[in-house]
Amino acid sequence: MPRGKLIVFEGLDRSGKSTQCESLVSYLSERGLSVKHRRFPDRTTPIGQMINNYLQGQSEQEDHVIHLLFSANRWEAVAAIEADINAGTTVVIDRYYYSGCVYSAAKNNPSLTLAWCRHPEEGLPRPDLCLFLDISAEDAAKRGGWGEERYEKKELQDRVRQLFTDIRATDDGSDFVTINAGQSLEEVEREIRRHAESCISTTDDASPLRRIQ
Ligand code: 2DT
Ligand code: MG
Secondary structure (H helix, E strand, O other), X not given: OOOOOEXXXXXOOOOOHHHHHHHHHHHHHHOOOOEEEEEOOOOOOHHHHHHHHHHOOOOOOOHHHHHHHHXXXXXXXXXXXXXXXXXXXXXXXXXXXXXXXHHHHOOOOOOOOHHHHHHHHOOOEOOOEEEEEEOOHHHHHHOOOOOOOOOOOHHHHHHHHHHHHHHHHHOOOOOEXXXXXXXXXXXXXXXXXXXXXXXXXXXXXXXXXOEOO
């Protein structure tokens, strides 16, 4: 049986990730593929609840500590993700380790560099495809604005967008596709489907899932 693929969505808050992620999952399921939808942070686990309290301003965490909790929240899901992929299920994830690196590095804490932030992510399954929904912080804010969560502020979102560019340049980057998220919902959807279909048909089934190195 061909293995499933690992497809992730990345982007700023309000870039349309969640909508497009759901749309892709329905589209692939309707085509008869076995698909599972996940999101990070996964707020349902005990670690995820700590992250949720922090994001909602109900608790404080030292910058390195919250960074490691976000990473731990991915590591606690790895066995299940790998089991799905090995069983032929494609896993589509709303945010992954790129968010993990860039949101922490955007805090401008001198001892929380992008390189430092990336270390705990090494060894995680590498996505077959990362769909980066690119939008400026200004345009994202026009979409009904951000909510009340901790990182939903223009200055931080501006740095996050720049860091997504930086990490793409220094990372492997072969899985990374930038999509102009300022287009209509239908245009964005069409591009995503095209990339996902090409990933599903071209990823060599004999090749195992790679790791983040
Ligand atoms: P959502 O808006 O998607 O629920 O995310 N974040 C996310 C991090 O700082 N590190 C991570 O590893 C991940 C996955 C991005 C909530 C916020 O959490 C940030 C926005
Ligand atoms: Mg959000």
